[in-house]
Amino acid sequence: MRLPADATLIVLGAPERQAAEDPPEQNIAALVAAWRSEALPIVYVRPAPDGPRRPFGAGAAPLAAETIVERRVGAPFAGSALGDTLDAFGATTLVFCGDAAAMPDAARAAGVFGCHAFVVADACWSGDLAEFAALLAGEDAKIVDCASVLGAATVAKARQRREAMRRG
Numbered sequence: 653m654r655l656p657a658d659a660t661l662i663v664l665g666a667p668e669r670q671a672a673e674d675p676p677e678q679n680i681a682a683l684v685a686a687w688r689s690e691a692l693p694i695v696y697v698r699p700a701p702d703g704p705r706r707p708f709g710a711g712a713a714p715l716a717a718e719t720i721v722e723r724r725v726g727a728p729f730a731g732s733a734l735g736d737t738l739d740a741f742g743a744t745t746l747v748f749c750g751d752a753a754a755m756p757d758a759a760r761a762a763g764v765f766g767c768h769a770f771v772v773a774d775a776c777w778s779g780d781l782a783e784f785a786a787l788l789a790g791e792d793a794k795i796v797d798c799a800s801v802l803g804a805a806t807v808a809k810a811r812q813r814r815e816a817m818r819r820g
Contacts, residue, residue: 653796655804657812660743661687662734664750664758665698665708679775679798680749681711686805688715693741696720697734697750729761743767747801748793749775752783759793769793772801 661683687694696714700722714720721734729735738746745768748758755771762769771788775798788795 653800653804655747655801655808656745657809658693658741658743659745659747659805659808660693660695660738660741662746662748662750662758663694663696663708663712664748664754665696676749676775676777677709678711679772681709682798682802683747683749683772683775683805684712686802690805690809692805692808693743694718695734695737695741697723697754699723729758729765735765738765738767746770747772750777752776752778755793756787759788763792770796770801772796772798774798775801 663680663684684694686692694714696708696718698708698720708714719737721737723734744766746758746762747770748755748762749772755776759769759771769792771793773795
């Protein structure tokens with residue numbers, strides 16, 4: 653698996669999430685750490701203040717400089733500034749984790765938006781590979797595991813770094 657240097661991690665907040673020691677929560681924290689390490693963009697999507705809300709897990713909590721988008725309805729792209737935010741980043745590849753219930757709509761919308769979409773199945777609350785395969789059948793999203801994405805994230809900006817070193 654390869655990710656481009658504009659690969660954007662989308663952390664979909666959920667009204668119900670698991671305890672910090674559960675594998676999906678740990679995988680989300682690992683993805684966030686990898687994206688931060690590589691200086692790749694991260695966008696947190698959460699329900700609007702008047703909707704159900706729980707904090708992101710400790711290892712995946714947004715930093716002050718990171719982008720948070722609030723959604724007014726269930727689908728991450730609907731009723732939110734997510735599309736405009738991704739345009740500003742120049743994002744072409746989206747990597748989704750978090751709320752499993754939002755994944756089908758998120759993956760579908762990413763395709764309509766013109767982006768490649770990856771759903772990290774083992775970094776989703778209440779999700780598994782078979783479930784996502786059924787839900788996303790016919791969509792442009794690819795279902796992946798956290799280990800594959802972590803490996804790809806560590807080299808996503810390698811070409812940019814090599815070019816910068818040659819010029820510098």
